[in-house]
Amino acid sequence: MLRTGIFGAGHLGKIHIEQWQKIEQAQITGFYDPDDAQAAATEARFGIKRYTDADKLIADSDALDVISTTTTHYEIAKKCLLGGKHVFIEKPLANTLEEGRELVDLVKEANVKCQVGHVERYNPAFLALGDQTVHPMFIEAHRLAQFNPRGTDVSVILDLMIHDIDIILCLVRSPVRRISASGVAVLSETADIANARIEFDNGCVANLTSSRISLKKMRKMRLFQRDAYIGIDLLEKKTEIIRLKEGEEDASSLTDLPIDLGNGEKKILSIESPQISPLNAIHAELSEFTTAVLQDRPVRVSVYDGYQAMDVAHQVLKKMSLHNQLHNV
Structure with a gap:
């Protein structure tokens, strides 16, 4: 069972929480969000614990899902990685290239799983290409x-x-x-x-x-x-x-x-x-991330993939x- 903590309970955060609750191999530890009204609504809707101490949420979890605003990705992810935790980070990976490069290095040092939420990789229309030979010369x-x-x-x-x-x-x-x-x-x-x-x-x-x-x-x-x-x-x-x-x-x-x-x-x-x-792309990416952590498999969208997209x-x-x-x- 993957004990998962969530940072961010905004529009996308609530969608993630909903999908996490459907993954049998995962259990939500709780969530952190500084907005009191938003946090209260999330607690009432999903029945999960609100943490007011980010460090405590990290300590109580095996993996963290970072869906907060882009400007906060780096600081939160850095804390998680320094704590040796697995991390799922919504795109873009970070706010600046310098932050992105440091996160790439921290993932290597921590030797943990880190996936970036480029959800279109799980879009059924893209997945339908399967093993087709794709060598585009114009896109x-x-x-x-x-x-x-x-x-x-x-x-x-x-x-x-x-x-x-x-x-x-x-x-x-x-x-x-x-x-x-x-x-x-x-x-x-x-x-x-x-x-x-x-x-x-x-x-x-x-x-x-x-x-x-x-x-x-x-x-x-x-x-x-x-x-x-x-x-x-x-x-x-x-x-x-x-x-x-x-x-x-x-x-x-x-x-x-x-x-x-x-x-x-x-x-x-x-x-x-x-x-x-047909599939729910967000459910698919979170479920695959869970499997990658529990069974020590590669993630589909690595921290380096996220950094490359950010760089371009x-x-x-x-x-x-x-x-x-x-x-x-």
Whole structure:
């Protein structure tokens, strides 16, 4: 049984608590939140103990789930790691790169499990790729959301785009060569809409657009590679794979379409929609983290993965700032 303490009982914190209560191998020790009204509501709703002493919660727990505001991630996680505790940290890993680097080092020194909450890695549409061969050379990602004041303490890069950055780094597996970016603050003090172009050493180019001032929601990613197109709708939970096969192969289903490319060359356009297995992504990530701790298995999204996504996100922020200075935005 994994005794788990929770830091943060805000909107996402309550969702985490709800999912922790459904994991048979985990038991909630209690939670810490400095907001009295929020804490009282959490105690009443979930029937779990509120700690007013953060150190006591850490001491009483085997693992801690850090879902507090981003600016507090570092201090809380550091205390947990120095205490030799396993840690799940909601994305982004920390508020600054320096903090992120120190957490990476502390995880190594403590020799504990640390997972970062990049929940889109557990999205059924992404998981549906399974063992498909994915070597994208061009990626297009759109992540659009309606305005919500709850998240404007950080720019749209760290709020939304970082999800797509993490997925792309997971898929491409090549060093970043060059980044360019632009963005505009419309309703808040930080960028609300932004576009970034990330070029990798292997030749892959990713074009990302994120907005939190859209009229409709969208979370789509399109991958283009030699003889294949992969469309992933992370919002609607749909995945489509279109491949070109040699014309000599017989069309195997109604979705296989013959194409005449001229000069006697024929190919078959094969359209596949992988089976989507419905699941709650937050429950899946917390459950897998629990298993990783109890059975000493690797976590899916490591502290270093979280740091890499953060590093690229901060490079995007820097390029966006330079672009805005040059153009007096």
